[in-house]
Amino acid sequence: MPPSVAPWWRRRLPPPLFAWLLVVPVLAFFAIWNIVPLLWMIGLSFYRYILTFGVNPVYVGLQNFSQILQDYNVWAHIGLTVLFVIGAVGVETLLGVLLGFAFWGQTTLPGRRLALTLLFSPMVLAPVAVGTFFRLIYDPMYGILPYYIHQFFGVPAPNLLGNGSTAFLSVLATDVWMWTPFMILMTIAALGAVPRAMLEASAVDRLSIPRRLRYVIWPHAKFILVLGVLLRTIDAFKTFGLVSAMTAGGPGNATQLISLTLYREAFDSFSMGSASALALFALFIAIAFTSIYLFVLNYQKREVAAE
Amino acid sequence: MRPKLKTRLQQGFLWLVAVAFFLPVLWIFLAAFKTAGQILAVPPSWIFRPTLQGLTYMASHQAFWTHALNSVVISLSAVVLAIIVSFVAAYSFSRFRLRGTDFMMFVLLSIRMVPGAAVVVPMYLMYTALGWINTYPGIILFYTMFSIPFSVWILKGFIDGVSPRFDEAAQSDGASRLHVMFRIVLPQVLPGIVAAFIFNTIFVWNEFLFDFIIGGNQVATIPVALASGLYTSQGIDWQYIASLTFVYTLPLMVVIYFFQKYLLVGMTFGTVRGEV
Numbered sequence: 001m002p003p004s005v006a007p008w009w010r011r012r013l014p015p016p017l018f019a020w021l022l023v024v025p026v027l028a029f030f031a032i033w034n035i036v037p038l039l040w041m042i043g044l045s046f047y048r049y050i051l052t053f054g055v056n057p058v059y060v061g062l063q064n065f066s067q068i069l070q071d072y073n074v075w076a077h078i079g080l081t082v083l084f085v086i087g088a089v090g091v092e093t094l095l096g097v098l099l100g101f102a103f104w105g106q107t108t109l110p111g112r113r114l115a116l117t118l119l120f121s122p123m124v125l126a127p128v129a130v131g132t133f134f135r136l137i138y139d140p141m142y143g144i145l146p147y148y149i150h151q152f153f154g155v156p157a158p159n160l161l162g163n164g165s166t167a168f169l170s171v172l173a174t175d176v177w178m179w180t181p182f183m184i185l186m187t188i189a190a191l192g193a194v195p196r197a198m199l200e201a202s203a204v205d206r207l208s209i210p211r212r213l214r215y216v217i218w219p220h221a222k223f224i225l226v227l228g229v230l231l232r233t234i235d236a237f238k239t240f241g242l243v244s245a246m247t248a249g250g251p252g253n254a255t256q257l258i259s260l261t262l263y264r265e266a267f268d269s270f271s272m273g274s275a276s277a278l279a280l281f282a283l284f285i286a287i288a289f290t291s292i293y294l295f296v297l298n299y300q301k302r303e304v305a306a307e
Numbered sequence: 308m309r310p311k312l313k314t315r316l317q318q319g320f321l322w323l324v325a326v327a328f329f330l331p332v333l334w335i336f337l338a339a340f341k342t343a344g345q346i347l348a349v350p351p352s353w354i355f356r357p358t359l360q361g362l363t364y365m366a367s368h369q370a371f372w373t374h375a376l377n378s379v380v381i382s383l384s385a386v387v388l389a390i391i392v393s394f395v396a397a398y399s400f401s402r403f404r405l406r407g408t409d410f411m412m413f414v415l416l417s418i419r420m421v422p423g424a425a426v427v428v429p430m431y432l433m434y435t436a437l438g439w440i441n442t443y444p445g446i447i448l449f450y451t452m453f454s455i456p457f458s459v460w461i462l463k464g465f466i467d468g469v470s471p472r473f474d475e476a477a478q479s480d481g482a483s484r485l486h487v488m489f490r491i492v493l494p495q496v497l498p499g500i501v502a503a504f505i506f507n508t509i510f511v512w513n514e515f516l517f518d519f520i521i522g523g524n525q526v527a528t529i530p531v532a533l534a535s536g537l538y539t540s541q542g543i544d545w546q547y548i549a550s551l552t553f554v555y556t557l558p559l560m561v562v563i564y565f566f567q568k569y570l571l572v573g574m575t576f577g578t579v580r581g582e583v
Binding site: 021 | 313322326415
């Protein structure tokens with residue numbers, strides 16, 4: 001009788017095979033829902049393909065790309081998006097850090113959990129729901145905000161979403177309201193990374209507040225704070241649901257962020273080829289930002305490990 | 308007595324900040340208990356006799372139940388599926404460090420950072436070509452992919468925190484690999500599973516663009532119902548929108564009340580660990 005061999009299902013797979021087997025489902029999802037559409041998109045970006053014309057795609061080489069690069073509107077929308085991102089992330093960071101300091105170490109606040117739930121509620125709302133309802137809040141006839149502006153300043157508020165410049169600021173303000181709590185959250189987390197012993201030592205040494213910020217707090221808090229700003233930047237760049245529900249890019253093109261341009265190119269003009277070309281640009285920007293994000297993250301891990 | 312007063316003032320200020328941020332949400336919530344006339348009243352009415360008219364009216368709509376059921380079924384099934392496949396992959400990434408693990412983690416995070424409007428174009432064409440538009444498997448599997456990157460990131464982080472000595476000890480006691488994975492490691496990363504479950508559910512629950520484009524009537528969720536507009540002959544039906552937003556948002560608030568400690572890891576896609 002040969003030495004007993006375990007049946008095949010009891011035998012141990014060699015480790016690499018087992019390891020790969022575990023990754024297969026995720027890879028399968030990745031291949032079907034990412035690789036295939038990506039290749040599709042890259043391919044289409046070289047074609048002219050208007051969905052509604054019922055005509056087969058026509059190969060046009062790099063024409064879609066050159067058209068985008070020359071299109072004044074696309075650049076204007078990218079500029080507007082950059083302005084939106086800088087404005088929103090800037091204000092959110094400033095407000096978030098200031099308020100984050102106020103919440104720092106307040107573990108004995110009565111009803112803290114409820115207070116934080118209220119504070120963080122804006123960022124878990126669906127952007128579409130927020131956008132829809134803020135249309136009513138800003139409404140010149142029935143809106144609560146124009147009403148109180150009129151009460152406090154004595155002059156009727158302009159039609160906030162009806163004018164180009166005020167519409168942009170109104171959308172920006174809504175984004176600030178939604179996402180400042182996120183920066184507060186990140187600030188609290190960042191300050192939590194400062195060792196308590198060092199803070200106490202600096203208090204005993206009577207280090208001045210600016211010096212404490214510069215030499216004690218900043219070195220420990222900077223990473224999480226930078227990660228927060230980066231995440232917020234990536235997210236603000238993606239803003240879609242909020243604007244589409246609030247203004248749909250209008251009036252005119254005053255709030256036409258790049259994700260809306262992309263959407264309209266594909267689903268208003270049904271011009272899939274140039275939409276794909278534009279989408280590729282967006283893809284590169286996202287990859288660039290993710291690389292920066294991971295660079296900072298790994299840098300932090302190395303620094304923590306070195307300590 | 309002075310320091311005490313100072314503390315009181317500071318605490319009062321913090322509550323004021325929290326309530327200020329909540330105010331617009333409160334305004335939406337209040338509207339759910341108003342009549343259509345009260346919602347549009349000028350000056351705004353903060354104190355009024357609450358009515359359930361809006362909510363009962365909403366509940367009498369067949370469409371509401373369809374949308375609500377779709378929201379629940381689609382987000383829960385997609386997230387559960389995503390967590391299962393992500394857990395085994397994250398285990399492999401963490402323990403075996405196959406070649407390309409870091410690259411794969413990078414790619415997974417990247418795809419979550421791409422604007423949805425960029426991804427939706429090829430996705431729409433693919434779904435049309437395959438006939439997956441407006442089908443449950445189509446939309447659920449899409450949202451599974453949508454939830455995988457974050458799940459893998461968060462679970463890998465948690466599994467990295469479990470010492471491989473547990474695996475070795477169990478294996479030398481004769482435990483099978485699957486036993487190690489599901490009986491030894493899994494119980495220790497339950498917080499990670501909970502966090503991944505909660506935040507992916509929130510993200511899918513709130514997602515609108517993809518369900519709008521690659522979904523359809525049959526699989527429409529509440530955000531799609533909100534976005535595609537609810538008009539009556541007199542214009543926008545604010546009462547319906549307010550009731551819908553209220554019913555839709557309340558569960559989220561309850562969830563962040565009870566699972567507040569996962570908020571940080573959840574909102575940073577599992578890249579930053581810590582508690583608030």
